[in-house]
Amino acid sequence: MLFFSKHNTEMPTPEDAPLGREEKMRVPAKHYVRGTPLEPPFPEGLEQAVFGMGCFWGAEQMFWELEGVYTTAVGYAAGYTANPTYEEVCSAKTGHNEVVLVVFDPTKISYEDLLRAFWEGHDPTQGMRQGNDVGTQYRSGVYTHSDAQQEAAEASLPKFAEALRAAGQSPDITTEIQPAGDFYYAEDYHQQYLAKNPGGYCGLGGTGVSCPVGLTSAT
Numbered sequence: 001m002l003f004f005s006k007h008n009t010e011m012p013t014p015e016d017a018p019l020g021r022e023e024k025m026r027v028p029a030k031h032y033v034r035g036t037p038l039e040p041p042f043p044e045g046l047e048q049a050v051f052g053m054g055c056f057w058g059a060e061q062m063f064w065e066l067e068g069v070y071t072t073a074v075g076y077a078a079g080y081t082a083n084p085t086y087e088e089v090c091s092a093k094t095g096h097n098e099v100v101l102v103v104f105d106p107t108k109i110s111y112e113d114l115l116r117a118f119w120e121g122h123d124p125t126q127g128m129r130q131g132n133d134v135g136t137q138y139r140s141g142v143y144t145h146s147d148a149q150q151e152a153a154e155a156s157l158p159k160f161a162e163a164l165r166a167a168g169q170s171p172d173i174t175t176e177i178q179p180a181g182d183f184y185y186a187e188d189y190h191q192q193y194l195a196k197n198p199g200g201y202c203g204l205g206g207t208g209v210s211c212p213v214g215l216t217s218a219t
Contacts, residue, residue, distance in 0.1 A: 008091075008092030008135055008136060009092075009127065009128035009129070009134065009135065009136060010092070010136070011092075011095055011136055012080070012092065012093050012094070012095050012136075014080045014095075016093065017079070017080035017081050017093055017094050017095055018081050018084075018088060018093060018094065019081065019082065020081035020082030020083050020084055020088075020094075021082060021083050022082070022083070023083060024083055024184075024185070025083060025085075025184065025185045025186065025187060025188075026188060027039065027073065027185045027186075027187075027188050027191055028188055028191055031064070031071050031072065031073075031191075031192060032191065032192035032195050032196060033064055033192055033195045034064060034070070034071055034072075036070055036071040036103075037071060038071060038073045038185070038191065039073075039185070042070065042071070042103050043070070045105065045106075045107070046070055046103050046104065046105055046106075047103070047104055047105075047106050047111070047145065048101060048102070048103050048104075048145050048180075049101075049102045049104065049111060049114050049144075049145065049149065050077055050099050050100065050101055050102070050142075050143035050144075050145070050180050050183060051063075051099060051100050051102065051114070051118050051141070051142055051143070052077070052078070052097040052098060052099040052100075052138075052139060052140060052141035052142075052143070053100070053118065053121060053122040053130065053140060053204065054098070054122055054129075054130025054131065054133050054138045054140075054203050054204060055098065055130065055133050055138065055201065055202070055203035055204070056074040056075075056098040056099060056100055056186070056190070057074070057190070057193040057194050057200065057201065057202065057203070058194065058201075058202035058203050058204040059074075059098075059100045059121065059122070059204060060072050060073070060074050060100045060191075060192065060193070060194075061192075061194045061195070061202075062117060062121050062204065063100055063102045063114070063117065064192070066104075066109060066113075066114075066117060067108060067109060068104055068105050068107075068108030068109025068113075069102055069103070069104045069105075069109065070103045070104060070105055071103045072100055072101060072102055072103070072192075073100070073101045073185060073186075073191060074098070074099070074100055074101075074185075074186045074190050074191060074193075075099055075100075075101060075183050075184050075185045075186045076089050076094070076096035076097065076098065076099065076137075076183075076184045076186060077096060077097055077099045077141075077143050077180065077181065077182070077183050077184070078095065078096060078097045078099070078141060078143060078176070078178070078181065079094045079095035079096030079097070080094060080095045080096075081093075081094035081095070081096065082182075082184075083184050084096055084184060085187070086186060086187055086190065089137050090135065090137060092135055092136045092137065095136065096137060096184070097136070097137055097138075097139055097141050098137045098138065098186075099141065099143065099183070101183055102114060111148070111149055111152055112152055112156070115142070115152060115153060115156045115211070116156075116211040118142065119156065119160045119211040120206050120207075120209070120210060120211050121204055121206050122140065122204055122205065122206055123140075123205060123206060123207050124140040124160075124173045124174060124175040125164070125169075125170045125171075125172050125173055125174060125207075126140070126174065127139070127174045130203060130204070130205070131203055131204075131205050132203070133203050139174070139176065140173075140174060140175040140176070141175060141176045141177070141178075142175060142176075142177045142178075143178060143179070143180035143181070143183075144177065144178070144179055144180055145179075145180050150177070150179065153177045154177055156211065157173055157175060157177065159211070159212055160173065160209070160211050160212070161173050162212070163209050163210065163211065163212045164207060164209055167207075167208075167209045169207055169209065
């Protein structure tokens with residue numbers, strides 16, 4: 001994932017970002033593992049969540065393996081350029097983050113369960129990086145789709161920070177939590193990458209600390 005990266009850790013301004021394009025990225029019709037649609041419309045009653053955890057290949061696999069998740073897709077969010085390419089995102093000029101779209105059934109898995117997987121699945125204290133991946137596109141982020149998601153995400157952050165402190169680790173979480181803007185799908189070869197390329201690069205590394213927010217799976 002570092003091939004295109006310029007290791008730039010400074011966010012661009014909207015004025016400096018390229019304009020992008022009107023044409024949307026073409027993606028496969030079906031999830032490579034689950035066989036479900038990657039793009040809406042999704043079945044009634046399902047909800048969406050978006051997370052940034054560093055390299056989106058490993059993050060997507062972590063979520064598609066959870067029971068109650070209907071489909072997942074990787075893409076770009078929290079930036080300025082319309083329909084960016086992977087190369088543009090990795091140039092750090094678009095402001096986008098590598099993210100995972102998670103479509104889930106709230107009767108089978110709660111948003112709080114997804115938050116727990118998010119916190120435990122990566123190290124949210126590293127700023128514009130995740131392990132060896134350095135750049136603005138690897139920052140930790142939660143991009144919410146409702147006031148309830150925003151409140152749950154904001155409430156979970158200090159609780160996980162306290163758990164890190166209790167474990168003797170840095171509690172200085174750098175995760176950005178903000179309402180989701182436009183989600184742009186990444187190129188088709190990125191979708192479910194680790195299923196298509198077993199043994200491929202993952203890049204995720206958690207802190208080993210459990211998220212102590214009293215989350216339980218929905219029934």
